[in-house]
Amino acid sequence: MRKTAIYTGGLMLLFLAGYALAGLFEERPLTTVKRTRIAMGTLIEIQVRQSQTGSAEAAIQAAFTEVARVEALLSAQRPDSPLWRANHAPTSTIVVEPEIYRLLQRSDEWWQRSDGAFDASLGALVTVWGFGGGSPALPLEHDRLDALEHSGWGQLQLLDQNRLKRPHRVELDLGGIGKGYAVQQAADALRRHGVQQALINAGGDIAAVGGGWRVGIQHPRRQGELIGTLALEDIAVATSGDYEQYFEQGGRRYHHILDPRSGMPAQGAQSVTVIAADCTDADALSTAVFVLGAADGLALVESLPGVESLIVDKSGKILMSSGFRGYLVQQER
Numbered sequence: 001m002r003k004t005a006i007y008t009g010g011l012m013l014l015f016l017a018g019y020a021l022a023g024l025f026e027e028r029p030l031t032t033v034k035r036t037r038i039a040m041g042t043l044i045e046i047q048v049r050q051s052q053t054g055s056a057e058a059a060i061q062a063a064f065t066e067v068a069r070v071e072a073l074l075s076a077q078r079p080d081s082p083l084w085r086a087n088h089a090p091t092s093t094i095v096v097e098p099e100i101y102r103l104l105q106r107s108d109e110w111w112q113r114s115d116g117a118f119d120a121s122l123g124a125l126v127t128v129w130g131f132g133g134g135s136p137a138l139p140l141e142h143d144r145l146d147a148l149e150h151s152g153w154g155q156l157q158l159l160d161q162n163r164l165k166r167p168h169r170v171e172l173d174l175g176g177i178g179k180g181y182a183v184q185q186a187a188d189a190l191r192r193h194g195v196q197q198a199l200i201n202a203g204g205d206i207a208a209v210g211g212g213w214r215v216g217i218q219h220p221r222r223q224g225e226l227i228g229t230l231a232l233e234d235i236a237v238a239t240s241g242d243y244e245q246y247f248e249q250g251g252r253r254y255h256h257i258l259d260p261r262s263g264m265p266a267q268g269a270q271s272v273t274v275i276a277a278d279c280t281d282a283d284a285l286s287t288a289v290f291v292l293g294a295a296d297g298l299a300l301v302e303s304l305p306g307v308e309s310l311i312v313d314k315s316g317k318i319l320m321s322s323g324f325r326g327y328l329v330q331q332e333r
């Protein structure tokens with residue numbers, strides 16, 4: 001009897017050791033679950049790499065739900081979205097959703113740091129150019145100047161208790177920061193679901209959860225060609241380009257990133273890629289640096305710890321901040 005008991009115990013131990021060894025040496029293979037959806041005016045792709053595909057699906061669903069929630073909150077076009085309601089309020093002092101208010105505070109910070117290049121109050125200008133969902137076309141000068149007069153962050157006041165004071169007709173447009181915010185929120189949702197390795201790409205606004213991700217930087221003039229490839233780990237990247245939304249007229253290119261001083265498309269660059277810890281900041285900064293142009297843009301980036309940038313300037317020349325090369329695994333030219 002006794003002998004049998006010892007024998008069984010020994011077997012048990014061996015079995016457990018074997019199980020532990022299998023766990024150590026035979027890691028369960030990782031699979032990548034990739035899902036795409038159209039939201040925020042672009043194709044959003046989420047990839048999750050892990051051993052259990054069932055929980056990956058649930059995490060991806062939660063991330064897409066978060067993107068849809070942010071889109072519904074920040075859309076300037078959807079009648080009756082909270083942002084639309086703020087823009088169309090009859091009074092000059094309005095109470096906005098706390099989440100919108102926090103984004104306005106961040107927009108305010110980037111407006112200050114970029115010397116006004118990033119400006120989230122260009123709603124009237126975006127509309128007059130037809131970039132807010134209309135059909136983009138060169139506006140009459142009179143209409144552009146009128147919209148310019150009704151744009152400009154300096155006319156806005158952030159008050160306490162989620163209140164905002166703004167002159168009638170000055171409209172918020174969070175197109176330069178909202179997509180990055182949505183991507184960041186989606187990345188946070190994935191992390192909350194226990195995801196350790198994921199990549200979210202919303203038309204060039206990207207967040208990497210964990211490491212092992214490689215992402216190409218699109219050439220601004222040669223479609224489908226890359227400038228280089230980045231290795232990403234727990235970091236975000238955003239790109240602003242004059243090839244994303246544009247039209248040509250009289251041999252000139254008119255695009256959607258506007259210089260708040262003139263109300264005209266900014267002329268400083270063809271594309272700007274910014275790497276930062278948070279995708280909201282990367283997004284705001286890519287727009288800001290695009291407007292600032294290479295010299296002032298790089299000076300701003302160098303002043304910010306943990307932020308790097310690659311700029312294709314208006315002549316097509318590539319410039320990089322001092323630490324950008326550390327992320328490049330391959331450069332095509």
Ligand code: AMP
Nearest residue numbers: 117118119120175176240256257258287
């Ligand atoms: P992005 O692609 O991130 O550079 O954002 C471009 C979008 O931001 C445009 O479609 C506008 O909705 C908005 N926008 C345009 N010019 C500016 C600007 N100077 N500052 C902030 N947002 C802008």
Ligand code: MG
Nearest residue numbers: 176283284287
């Ligand atoms: Mg941006």
